[in-house]
Amino acid sequence: MIDLQRIAALIPGQWERVIATVLLLAAGFVVSQLWARYLGRGDVPAERRRLQLVWARNIIWSVVLFAIASVWASTIAGFALSLAAVAGAMLIVSKELLLCVLGYLYLTFVRPFKIGDVIEIGPVHGRVIDIDMLATTLAEHGDTGLPTGKTAALPNALLLTLPLKNTSSTGDFVLHFLRIPVPVALAGDLARIEAAATEAAVAATKEWQAQAEAHLRQIADESFIELPSGRIRVFWDFADPERLLLCVRLACPEKMRLQVGQDIFKATWQALAAHGPVQRPDPS
Structure with a gap:
């Protein structure tokens, strides 16, 4: 009884929905089993029997899930609204951080350059010496092509907005x-x-x-x-x-x-x- 009281305290006012969810899941399971037994007793070919079983099972569980979503609709809507608000706030606050991560994903999958390549991005020209999730670091080259002794850390977000030139793309x-x-x-x-x-x-x-x-x-x-x-x-x-x-x-x-x-x-x-x-x- 103590355990039941604790569980009831965790979901106040939701017991009717919990019971309805359990009954719907049980009904879906029972109907699926009955349909499988019905198909097993007939003279239908195995391939066609498997097709009908999968087709019927998908329909049954789609109806069950739709019914469960209807039972919990108000709760789901409130949770989704809260989640959307939190996600929107995080997006506004960390927009640049998110763009840097997206730029790193672009760099990982597209691979427009690698460590050791000489690239130009915006006004910066240099050799790539480091790449991490947030920034790409270059050993800067001057107008003559010689290293200046300076390093430039470029946010990966720039990969999504500025043109990129790789002057080492042809190898040796x-x-x-x-x-x-x-x-x-x-x-x-x-x-x-x-x-x-x-x-x-x-x-x-x-x-x-x-x-x-x-x-x-x-x-x-x-x-x-x-x-x-x-x-x-x-x-x-x-x-x-x-x-x-x-x-x-x-x-x-x-x-x-x-x-x-x-x-x-x-x-x-x-x-x-x-x-x-x-x-x-x-x-x-």
Whole structure:
């Protein structure tokens, strides 16, 4: 009697619903058993008998669960309202925290980058050194591509809102775009400047050029995407009216991008200086 009183104290005013729930569950069990026995006595094929048994059982228990939900409707509605209010308050208070967790899930399943990759997200550029549930930490790189000695911790929520660039997505060899500014005053001898840059790029990349081209072809075949061949290409960017940009596209090891760029820049202008001053356009 003492135990019954304690149980009654836990669910005051709900005994009628508890009894109705027990009776509904018992009725569902009894009807399911009776239907199974009825099917067992007939001459129905086993496959069809199993189909009818599953079909009838699903209907019976769907009706039972609907009846139980109707009995407890008011209680369930009150609980759901309270739960929704609590969930809404937590969402408002911890929106940024939730976005960081969602960003981590995105990173886990999509895997746009991994530890060691060099990425750009928003204004930050650097190598990934740590990833946790709330933030991604980068060793920051400056405009020259060299590490600055600083680290940047980016909330994972930024992965859902800002564009992300992974400059290490092609593995051992990456495509590097070198831009060499050329004053407009020297536009009279563009062919000579272009030839010097091409020769410098060939000399700087001859050790791995064939290997890089084969690597990029393999990546393209495995990923079913079209990648540039990796061959050296030189072209001009004349969007800025005050200067020209000589653009050199080449393939090189990811960690040697800065060194290769410096070598090509110096070799280009040294070759031009060795052959005399670059011709200036005739003002007339």
